[in-house]
Amino acid sequence: MSPTVLKPRCKSHALLAYEALFRQVLPQYRKHESIISEYRKEKAGYDGERNVDYKLSTYPRKDFLVVQGIRLKNPPFYFQIDTLILTRRFICILEIKNQKGTLKYDANLKQMVQEIDGKVISYKDPILQAEAQKTHLREWLAMHGIFNVPIEALVVIAYPSTIIENVQGDPGVYNQIIHREGLHQHLERVGRNHPNHLLTNAQLKKLCRVLADEDTPLQTDILEKHGVSGRHLIRGIPCSKCHTYPMKRLYKNWQCQKCLATKPKAHERVILDHFLLHQPTVTNQECRNLLQIDSPRTAYNIMNTMGLHKSGKNSARVYHAPPLSEFPQDSSFPFNLQNHIAKQSLD
Ligand SMILES: [Zn+2]
Incomplete structure (x- = not known):
């Protein structure tokens, strides 16, 4: 009896990009006032919309x-x-x-x-x-x-x-x-x-x-908006357990050099975060730089396994970001930040 949802709500590009920024920015820049305040605005908008989505979903008109x-x-x-x-x-x-x-x-x-x-x-x-x-x-x-x-x-x-x-x-x-x-x-x-x-x-x-x-979702360049550049960002894959970076490539897996945690698909989030923060494409060279690896073959395999659309041939080949609706909607943050934002949001 409920209304049919043709297009379910997903997080805006800006909201996903802020979440990506919190993962990718060096710890000392994470609590930057303007970044947190803009993030909270985006998040509040999304939460409000979800609240209304719920009410509408209980309206008995199919x-x-x-x-x-x-x-x-x-x-x-x-x-x-x-x-x-x-x-x-x-x-x-x-x-x-x-x-x-x-x-x-x-x-x-x-x-x-x-x-x-x-x-x-x-x-x-x-x-x-x-x-x-x-x-x-x-x-x-x-x-x-x-x-x-x-x-x-x-x-x-x-x-x-x-x-x-x-x-x-x-x-x-x-x-x-x-x-x-x-x-x-x-x-x-x-x-x-x-x-x-x-x-x-x-x-x-x-x-x-x-x-x-x-439908043409708005794309926001939040790095430019907040004056964030490469030197503010983590290089390589951060460990999701202890946040040490970069994780090392080891037999089709990634391993943290500090806590020895492993995660075979740890590269996926970093590549998706690159799409949100930098540009909607990635080359083999950019991928190696992102993941801090040397082997073009490894980068090639990784991007193909992710099923990214590609265009161009050989050295001109680029891989493309998936549509916004296909980005993971779960937000994983470094622990401290999660607490910091949660505290500020209580009202
Ligand atoms: Zn670790």
């Missing part, structure tokens, strides 16, 4: 198709939608907000202000943001020959503990900014306003296919 996060091009712009609900009767955009504390929405000033821990932070008007996405999506749909489907948008506050204040008491706002807990009722309301089938099954199916093809 004719709802859900895209959990998509970024599309409406030239010359890109627009990103946190959650897109597709039905034959209407389309609904969810703009998800993860702020905690008190959120004051001023309909006259078109402003949202968060009050938390004695601080006041102002944000872009989420209703205007959602309206802008509607406009982009309408134009995008028109480019793909779909003109007849109404688009709705809801701003969803992800955490029940967040207090929403509608400063002007504008009644329209109550149907535009909602709590996660009210999602089902608001989807009912939206559904009642659009009782008729406007898209055929074939049109909806085609739309799903085009959406999947045109």
Whole structure:
């Protein structure tokens, strides 16, 4: 009975890249203020979205198709939608907000202000943001020959503990900014306003296919953003037990020189982290440098065993990053950092 998820949520490129950076940066740079603060922002956004994903998954409509996060091009712009609900009767955009504390929405000033821990932070008007996405999506749909489907948008506050204040008491706002807990009722309301089938099954199916093809996740160069260069990064594979590096290649295995732990596939994470941090390709030479090995044959075997797509011949051959959705979603951090971040996130 639950909605069908067409595209399950995966971590953003930026979030995966921060996790990679924590693994690959030298220990003395790990607690850099700006890196941790940007990481926490990305993580909070992802957690908020997951929280709403869960609520939506319990909505008893099986004719709802859900895209959990998509970024599309409406030239010359890109627009990103946190959650897109597709039905034959209407389309609904969810703009998800993860702020905690008190959120004051001023309909006259078109402003949202968060009050938390004695601080006041102002944000872009989420209703205007959602309206802008509607406009982009309408134009995008028109480019793909779909003109007849109404688009709705809801701003969803992800955490029940967040207090929403509608400063002007504008009644329209109550149907535009909602709590996660009210999602089902608001989807009912939206559904009642659009009782008729406007898209055929074939049109909806085609739309799903085009959406999947045109999704263009944002790639963020976080090394440049934080001024991190090669000299800040670990060379070779760090041991996942004691964090000593580099592990040594030993008969199709990797061994830590300090604690003697072994891990046959220890290279995989380092190569995937390279894709997230540096560029979406790797050459044989770059691979040897990353893993601190001398043998081109070993590098060749390693990359082939990983099943990476390749292009070019001989010395010009490059191996390509898998799509973002295929990156491992589990985050493994050096211990100390895990504690540090967990402590800061408690609220
Ligand atoms: Zn070790």
